[in-house]
Amino acid sequence: MPYLDDPLIVFTDLDGSLLDHHDYSWAPAQGWLDQLAEHNIPVIITTSKTSAEVSALQHTLKLNHLPFIAENGALIQLAGGDNPAHHLIGADYQHIRDVLVDLRKRYDFEFRGFGDVTPQQVADWTGLTLTNARLAMQRDASEPLMWFGNTLDFSRMEKLLREEGLALTRGGRFWHVMGQDAGKGQAVRWLAEQYQQQRDQAMVTLGLGDGPNDISMLEAVDFAVVILGHHDQDMPLNKEDRNVYRTTRHGPEGWRQGLDHFIAIK
Ligand SMILES: [Mg+2]
Structure with missing residues (x-):
């Protein structure tokens, strides 16, 4: 002790x-x-x-x-x-966004990340004020997202992200995409x-x-x-x-x- x-x-x-x-x-x-x-x-x-x-x-x-x-x-x-x-540690934000946008285009995955939505939407999701939602959107190395698709698609996206050196971690409200080694x-x-x-x-x-x-x-x-x-x-x-x-x-x-x-x- x-x-x-x-x-x-x-x-x-x-x-x-x-x-x-x-x-x-x-x-x-x-x-x-x-x-x-x-x-x-x-x-x-x-x-x-x-x-x-x-x-x-x-x-x-x-x-x-x-x-x-x-x-x-x-x-x-x-x-x-x-x-x-x-x-x-891991990948920078722009790279993560590029990979996510590309995967969504190719496979029609149903998700929304902070980079896809307005500060008002982030405020609604989190209960943060608009000012704090804007701070939450200033990202360096990870992307929170809401998943709206089915579990089969989710596993598929997880696998495709892994091939890109990225990983999904579960947070309180969101999934977080970041470098595998982070x-x-x-x-x-x-x-x-x-x-x-x-x-x-x-x-x-x-x-x-x-x-x-x-x-x-x-x-x-x-x-x-x-x-x-x-x-x-x-x-x-x-x-x-x-x-x-x-x-x-x-x-x-x-x-x-x-x-x-x-x-x-x-
Ligand atoms: Mg917590």
């Missing part, structure tokens, strides 16, 4: 985890955020959101001096300076390694997430908090039971439960 003075890093999903699935509030988690900040423990946002969306949120959450992981691990935004560097898990490992080198000590990692797109992150960390989700997907983890905690509450209340369970306060 890690202590607050251990070299700990916390990786957290946003939607349905730190942020409430319905109203995007994080109030129940604030006490823990303050404690972690006091002990200089980095809280790394690890989300399917875009870097434009996270930058705004990071400020509100007072985490803007820290790196973050966006677009389901396809983009790692490093911290520091006015124009901090970022690290892309994912929250890979990004978490990469960033934890940077911390380890910088601090010249082994880091202890803890991750919190509620959806299937969090599984690779939860596998990559030492301690995994599976937050009760608003979905019926299994969340199997290949990990020792004592390093996994499954919450009985949703969203930020589950987030708080997870840290209460794993982090010891001396």
Whole structure:
């Protein structure tokens, strides 16, 4: 069980985890955020959101001096300076769009991606404001899409995307198309390694997430908090039971439960 003075890093999903699935509030988690900040423990946002969306949120959450992981691990935004560097894993957005548009033309697949629709449509799908919908549409390395076709076509599209080096991951509301080698898990490992080198000590990692797109992150960390989700997907983890905690509450209340369970306060 890690202590607050251990070299700990916390990786957290946003939607349905730190942020409430319905109203995007994080109030129940604030006490823990303050404690972690006091002990200089980095809280790394690890989300399917875009870097434009996270930058705004990071400020509100007072985490803007820290790196973050966006677009389901396809983009790692490093911290520091006015124009901090970022690290892309997988394919860039234009390439993903080109492949999707081409496949749809050839096979009549029934889907709509963010690149196909208006900000108003994205706002309707997500419940975001129009301003935030626009931020969600500023993409670097992944495309969320709504699938309207049948399952046979879906498997066929999955196979064709794989042949192009792309993969489909399931998020809370959307499917996400991104580079095959990209994912929250890979990004978490990469960033934890940077911390380890910088601090010249082994880091202890803890991750919190509620959806299937969090599984690779939860596998990559030492301690995994599976937050009760608003979905019926299994969340199997290949990990020792004592390093996994499954919450009985949703969203930020589950987030708080997870840290209460794993982090010891001396
Ligand atoms: Mg989530």
